[in-house]
Amino acid sequence: MRNYTITVNGNVYDVTVDGGEGGAAPVVSNVKAEAPKAAAPVGSQGAVKVNAPMPGKILAVKTSAGAAVKKGDVLLILEAMKMENEVVAPQDGTVASVNVAEGAMVESGDVLATLN
Numbered sequence: 001m002r003n004y005t006i007t008v009n010g011n012v013y014d015v016t017v018d019g020g021e022g023g024a025a026p027v028v029s030n031v032k033a034e035a036p037k038a039a040a041p042v043g044s045q046g047a048v049k050v051n052a053p054m055p056g057k058i059l060a061v062k063t064s065a066g067a068a069v070k071k072g073d074v075l076l077i078l079e080a081m082k083m084e085n086e087v088v089a090p091q092d093g094t095v096a097s098v099n100v101a102e103g104a105m106v107e108s109g110d111v112l113a114t115l116n
Contacts, residue, residue: 002016002017003015003016003017004016004017046093046094046095046096046097046114046115046116047096047114047115047116048090048091048093048114048115048116049111049113049114050075050087050089050090050111050112050113050114050115051108051109051110051111051112052078052087052106052107052108052109052110052112053078053085053087053108054078054080054085054108055080055105055106055107055108056078056079056080056081056085056105056106057078057079057080057103057104057105057106058076058077058078058079058100058101058102058103058104058105058106058112059077059078059079059084059102060076060077060102061075061076061098061100061101061102062074062075062076062077063075063076063095063098063113064095064098065095065096065097065098066094066095067094067095068093068094068095069089069092069093069094069095069115070089070092071088071089071090071091071092072088072089073088073089074086074087074088075087075088075089075095075098075112075113076100076112076113078106078112087112087113089115090115091115093115093116094115094116095113095114095115096113096114096115096116097113097114098112098113099111099112099113099114100112100113
């Protein structure tokens with residue numbers, strides 16, 4: 001028997017594989033899924049929330065807490081339906097927190113970042 005840790009779509013699984021006897025196919029057992037690791041918010045929450053416009057995967061984080069941004073500046077790249085969508089700052093301000101990391105799966109309405 002061999003133990004493996006496998007990551008699929010950001011989810012971590014501990015898997016035990018029985019090698020099988022006499023050419024039999026291996027048997028996978030004891031699969032335990034861990035909760036996906038969300039990025040901890042950096043800094044305090046700001047007054048202006050930047051929400052996910054649709055469900056998808058965060059491809060890139062283009063800003064960080066403390067960064068000054070102007071209305072329309074790209075904060076994140078969100079992949080949805082095989083398209084890359086820019087999530088932009090709704091107004092001028094300072095990034096108070098970035099609540100997601102690259103590779104995170106998000107749902108529509110999730111808070112991605114906050115601004116002051």
